[in-house]
Amino acid sequence: MAKKLDLERILHKQGFGSRKLCRIMIINEEITVNGVLCDDPDMEFSLENLSYTIKGEPWEYREKSYLMMHKPGNYECSHKTQHHPTIYSLLPFPLVERGVQCIGRLDEDTTGLILISDDGQFIHRMSSPKHKVPKVYEVTCKHPVSDAQIAHILNGVQLVDEDAPIAALACDRISEHIIHMTLAEGKYHQVKRMVAAISNRVDGLKRIRIGRLSLPDDLKLGEWRWLSDEDIANLSAS
Numbered sequence: 758m759a760k761k762l763d764l765e766r767i768l769h770k771q772g773f774g775s776r777k778l779c780r781i782m783i784i785n786e787e788i789t790v791n792g793v794l795c796d797d798p799d800m801e802f803s804l805e806n807l808s809y810t811i812k813g814e815p816w817e818y819r820e821k822s823y824l825m826m827h828k829p830g831n832y833e834c835s836h837k838t839q840h841h842p843t844i845y846s847l848l849p850f851p852l853v854e855r856g857v858q859c860i861g862r863l864d865e866d867t868t869g870l871i872l873i874s875d876d877g878q879f880i881h882r883m884s885s886p887k888h889k890v891p892k893v894y895e896v897t898c899k900h901p902v903s904d905a906q907i908a909h910i911l912n913g914v915q916l917v918d919e920d921a922p923i924a925a926l927a928c929d930r931i932s933e934h935i936i937h938m939t940l941a942e943g944k945y946h947q948v949k950r951m952v953a954a955i956s957n958r959v960d961g962l963k964r965i966r967i968g969r970l971s972l973p974d975d976l977k978l979g980e981w982r983w984l985s986d987e988d989i990a991n992l993s994a995s
């Protein structure tokens with residue numbers, strides 16, 4: 758039988774504040790469930806396909822949250838930021854309240870695709886070095902990129918503090934200054950360090966793909982959206 762829960766607990770689990778606060782919102786007639794006003798905090802609902810509104814804003818019940826964001830520059834991927842606002846300030850507060858975390862960090866000046874979730878197992882699986890999901894970066898270099906530099910990146914560059922040289926899985930020149938670099942690892946400042954190791958410099962960095970999931974063209978800087986089942990399937994390694 759489908760799991761049922763009372764409305765007060767449902768809203769609390771979904772990140773809308775303390776049980777007491779959720780109870781008050783319900784009694785104040787601020788909630789509709791599946792299209793019908795509900796002012797009884799103890800009324801139980803099946804969690805399957807449950808939709809509700811809070812002060813007119815529509816939501817769907819989600820056991821876990823899986824999102825993608827187009828990270829803007831000058832935002833930090835941390836809950837405790839040092840110099841810039843946090844990317845979590847771009848999300849609705851109930852998601853932050855649910856404890857969502859980004860999966861791997863992008864530097865504050867890097868833009869592009871970042872995944873965010875509150876599913877610990879998913880975060881662990883996606884960030885595990887064993888998982889090796891390829892990530893594609895669009896790199897704008899300060900100096901024109903030569904064939905020799907591309908060959909060097911593909912053959913492997915030696916980074917300080919690494920035992921062995923690290924090679925990109927792919928490196929394609931898009932224009933004189935722009936390359937698409939595919940990496941299997943997510944080491945600290947990896948793209949910037951690899952580009953520095955070939956005597957060039959990163960002037961702009963954007964992550965455009967994770968696995969087979971591309972940053973959607975219509976997801977603007979600073980916007981986020983829920984991952985579909987298809988998006989999640991596209992996050993496998995190949």
Ligand code: URA
Pocket residue numbers: 862863864865867945946947948949950962
């Ligand atoms: N590599 C970097 O150098 N910076 C990032 O933000 C991501 C990958």
